[in-house]
Amino acid sequence: MENRVIYTENLTKRFGNFTAVDHISFEVEKGEIFGFLGANGAGKTTAMRMLCGLSHPTSGKGSVAGFDIAREPEKVKQNIGYMSQKFSLYEDLKVWENLRLFGGIYGMKDKKIVSKTNEILQELGLEKERETLVKSLPLGWKQKLSFSVSIFHEPKVVFLDEPTGGVDPVTRRQFWELIYQAAERGITVFVTTHYMDEAEYCDRVSIMVDGKIEALDSPKNLRQQFGATTMDDVFQQLARKATRKAD
Amino acid sequence: MVALSANNLNKSYGTVQALTDLSLEVQKGEIYGIIGPDGAGKTTLFRILTTLLLADSGTATVDGLDVVKDYKQIRKIIGYMPGKFSLYQDLTVEENLTFFATVFHTTIEENYHLIEDIYKQIEPFKDRRAGKLSGGMKQKLALSCALIHKPTVLFLDEPTTGVDPVSRKEFWEMLMRLKSQGITIIVSTPYMDEATLCDRIALIQDGEFLKVDTPQNIIADYPHTLWAVQASQMHQLLKDLRDCPFIQSSFSFGETFHVTLNNDATPGQLKDFLAEKSYSDIAIQEIEPTVEDCFMLLSKKENNGK
Numbered sequence: 001m002e003n004r005v006i007y008t009e010n011l012t013k014r015f016g017n018f019t020a021v022d023h024i025s026f027e028v029e030k031g032e033i034f035g036f037l038g039a040n041g042a043g044k045t046t047a048m049r050m051l052c053g054l055s056h057p058t059s060g061k062g063s064v065a066g067f068d069i070a071r072e073p074e075k076v077k078q079n080i081g082y083m084s085q086k087f088s089l090y091e092d093l094k095v096w097e098n099l100r101l102f103g104g105i106y107g108m109k110d111k112k113i114v115s116k117t118n119e120i121l122q123e124l125g126l127e128k129e130r131e132t133l134v135k136s137l138p139l140g141w142k143q144k145l146s147f148s149v150s151i152f153h154e155p156k157v158v159f160l161d162e163p164t165g166g167v168d169p170v171t172r173r174q175f176w177e178l179i180y181q182a183a184e185r186g187i188t189v190f191v192t193t194h195y196m197d198e199a200e201y202c203d204r205v206s207i208m209v210d211g212k213i214e215a216l217d218s219p220k221n222l223r224q225q226f227g228a229t230t231m232d233d234v235f236q237q238l239a240r241k242a243t244r245k246a247d
Numbered sequence: 248m249v250a251l252s253a254n255n256l257n258k259s260y261g262t263v264q265a266l267t268d269l270s271l272e273v274q275k276g277e278i279y280g281i282i283g284p285d286g287a288g289k290t291t292l293f294r295i296l297t298t299l300l301l302a303d304s305g306t307a308t309v310d311g312l313d314v315v316k317d318y319k320q321i322r323k324i325i326g327y328m329p330g331k332f333s334l335y336q337d338l339t340v341e342e343n344l345t346f347f348a349t350v351f352h353t354t355i356e357e358n359y360h361l362i363e364d365i366y367k368q369i370e371p372f373k374d375r376r377a378g379k380l381s382g383g384m385k386q387k388l389a390l391s392c393a394l395i396h397k398p399t400v401l402f403l404d405e406p407t408t409g410v411d412p413v414s415r416k417e418f419w420e421m422l423m424r425l426k427s428q429g430i431t432i433i434v435s436t437p438y439m440d441e442a443t444l445c446d447r448i449a450l451i452q453d454g455e456f457l458k459v460d461t462p463q464n465i466i467a468d469y470p471h472t473l474w475a476v477q478a479s480q481m482h483q484l485l486k487d488l489r490d491c492p493f494i495q496s497s498f499s500f501g502e503t504f505h506v507t508l509n510n511d512a513t514p515g516q517l518k519d520f521l522a523e524k525s526y527s528d529i530a531i532q533e534i535e536p537t538v539e540d541c542f543m544l545l546s547k548k549e550n551n552g553k
Contacts, residue, residue, distance in 0.1 A: 039411040040383050085409075139286045165409060166437045168284035168452065169539050170546060173499055180482060194411050195438075197501035219502065230501060232412060239413040 003030045005157050005188040006051065010060035013046050020046040022211035023060060028204075030156070033179060033189045035199050035219075038208030039239040044192055045161070047208070051190070052159055053077045065156040078106065081150035081158035081187075085165040089146050091135035095126060098134055098145070099152060106153035120148045140171035147178055157188040164195060176201050196232035207235060210244050248275040249311075250400055250431040251296065256305035258291050258454075265291040266302070266454045273433060273447075278426050280445030281435040282538070288454040289435040290330060293404045296433070297327045310399055323351065326398035328389045330405040330435075336378030340369055340388055343377050344395060351396030361428065362391040365421055383414050390421070394430075401425065403434040407441065419444050439539035450542050457545040462538055469536040469544065471495070474514055475503040478526040487524055491517070498543060505540055 006028035013021040021043045028034045038044045049055035051064050053073030062069045065079035082088075089098050096117055103113035121127045124144055134142060143163070151158050160179075164172045176198065183189050191202065199205050199219055206216040215222055215238060219231055226234045251273040258266040266288045273279045281289050294300035296307055298318035307314045309321045334343045344366070348355050359366075369387050372380065377388060386406060393401060403422075407415045419441065422432055434445070442448045443462045450457040450465070458465055476497075478484050481504075488497040488504055493512035498505050508517065514531045521529050 039413050040409075041381050139284070162409065166285035168287075168546065169439060169498075169543050171284070176499065177485075194409065194415075196412055197499075200501040201499065223502070235412055236416070239411065242413075 004028075005030050005032075005066075006034070006062075006064050006190065008051075008060065008062035011047070011050060011057055011062045012059045013043075013050060013055065014058045019211050021050065024208075024211075024213045025060075026206060026213060026216055028157075028188055028190065030188055031183050031186045032204065033183050033191065033202045035202030035205035036190060036192045036208070037199060037205055037235060038192075039242055041244055042208040042239075042242065043211040044208055048159060048161060048190075048192070051076075052080060052082060079155055079157075081153070081155040082161075083146050083150035083158065083163055084161040085163060089134045089142060089149065092133060094131050094133055095121070095137070095145065096130045098149060102149045102152050108153055116152060120152070124148060140167055140174070143167055143171065143175060144178060147175065147182075151182055151187055155187065157190060158182065160189065160191040162192055162194065164193060164198065172198075196230065196235055199231040199235070205231070207238050209238055209242050214238050214241075249273070249308075250275045250277070251279075251307070251309050251433065253292075253296065253307035254305055256292070256295060256302045256307060258288075258295065258300070258302050264454055266295075269305070269454070269456060271449060271456070271459065273431060275431055276426065276429055277446045278422060278432045278434065278444070280442055280448040281433065281451055282437075282439060282442045282448050282542070283435075283451035284437055287451045289451060290404055291454075292451075293327070293329075293402055293433075293435065297325060297402055298322060323396075324399045326393035326396070326401040328393040328401075328403045328406055330408065332385050332389060334377045334385070334389060334392060337376060339374050339376055340380070341373040343388060344391055347392040348395045353396050355395065358395055358397045361397055361425075362394050364424060365394075366391045383410065386410065386414075386418070394425070398430065400431045400433065403432065405435050405437065407436055407438060415441070439537065439542055442538040448538070450538075450545060452542075452546055457542070465538060465541050466536050469541055471507040471544075473534055473536045473540060474506045474508070474517070475500070475530075475532045475534045476506050476517070476521075477503050477528070477530040478521055479528050480526060484521075484526065487521070487526075491520055493517070493520075496544075498540070500537075500539075505534070505536075 004027050009025045010023040011021060012023050024047060036044055050057050050069055053069055053076035057070050064076050067075040069076055099117045100113055121130055164175055179189055204218050205222060206213045222234050226237055228234045249272055253269060253271050256266050256269040283289060295302050296309060296314060298314050298321050310324055312321050314321060344355055365387050369384050407418055426432060445462060447461050449459045485499060488494055488506060493509045493516060495507040495509050518529055518531055
């Protein structure tokens with residue numbers, strides 16, 4: 001039980017007569033890198049919003065970081081990290097001020113914020129940029145800083161929504177190393193991406209089609225199961241079956 | 248036949264140099280890809296070529312017309328789909344299309360054949376407001392609106408960003424059909440796998456072209472032998488490949504690592520090196536580089552993945 005960081009059972013969300021998320025059930029373990037794939041409109045964002053405590057399920061249940069997503073959404077929010085492609089950093093604040101702000105929001109002690117700030121700037125090689133305004137950082141650095149901010153309060157799980165969109169190929173790979181490091185420290189990583197090579201870097205991958213999870217396994221097993229050489233093949237086989245006209 | 252040319256374009260925003268001495272020439276009927284990450288200067292280049300922004304220096308022509316002097320005529324003959332959704336959110340799908348047709352003194356009926364493939368997919372929703380459409384439908388509507396006046400040159404700025412692999416494939420199939428109708432297409436993308444679908448590509452980073460050629464030639468010019476390496480324990484493998492003294496570069500590529508070796512090293516040596524570290528299922532295979540391999544090699548960033 002302790003190792004189960006995300007758990008859902010028949011989790012469902014309806015908008016009127018449209019079932020955006022249709023009875024999804026899965027579990028993610030501590031320290032696991034879990035890839036959450038699907039075509040646009042398959043229901044990924046809606047599912048992710050429920051898991052982050054931002055949207056109330058219509059039916060079914062789920063827990064994240066040990067808290068019930070329907071009954072304790074505020075607790076869920078306090079115990080997760082979140083990063084999207086649109087970085088949530090404040091452009092007009094300096095690098096250290098951003099870390100200070102997010103640490104404060106999550107109720108961290110001042111001392112802890114100071115030591116953790118030094119630690120992170122050293123890890124990222126950003127010590128010299130401590131006093132730099134975030135808006136003048138290169139995109140790749142912003143992205144790495146944004147990820148560090150999302151796990152600054154050492155959440156049990158971090159949700160990454162297309163974190164690598166638009167960045168150059170070298171930076172994209174460096175970013176995945178940060179993800180590995182976080183996972184090695186025991187942080188569970190829940191990530192969406194449209195880069196199918198990145199699906200390979202996950203421990204397990206689920207693929208959503210029309211609101212349902214149609215496949216869930218390690219990339220290697222999925223490739224075998226679908227007789228495919230790449231995850232892109234697997235994805236194309238599944239997503240082409242989609243009947244939703246929404247996208 | 249040259250559809251578009253640019254010579255030594257420079258543009259800076261304050262102290263930021265967005266484009267540096269950029270030149271290009273696009274032939275009629277070509278699909279020309281501008282491939283590079285965010286912040287490389289793709290949108291600045293598009294805005295200059297579509298007469299929406301003045302370069303600090305340099306010249307450019309579209310269909311023989313000068314982007315500064317003849318901007319009014321250029322605007323009549325080009326279609327432009329910006330990266331950011333720029334249609335009228337409060338107008339319906341059909342109203343948007345009618346609006347763009349009317350502005351260009353034409354009608355939907357007159358050029359329906361051009362957009363039919365694309366538009367018929369969103370036609371069932373023609374009474375829906377554009378702001379209420381999903382991402383993929385917005386993209387199709389924006390492309391229809393950019394095409395309705397039958398442009399000779401079509402500019403598409405990151406049309407597939409944030410779009411899933413299946414929809415991206417469909418979008419490129421649509422572009423191929425447009426090309427077959429003789430429309431010249433300039434398209435930018437951060438997805439390196441789309442590069443091979445273009446006739447020619449320019450790899451762009453930090454406001455400069457790293458290389459311009461056909462995707463096939465760019466791949467053929469890759470100067471090293473590239474090996475795909477696989478073994479048990481892929482996470483650990485990354486670190487060990489990095490520590491391996493005779494490896495030149497190593498990048499993760501989905502289910503394998505793409506590795507180049509120092510001149511005198513052999514794949515047999517690498518296999519021994521890994522076997523000694525007690526890896527099993529070691530597979531080392533020579534492969535053809537992808538455009539992404541080429542981009543990383545040409546990229547000025549001091550990084551070889553080690």
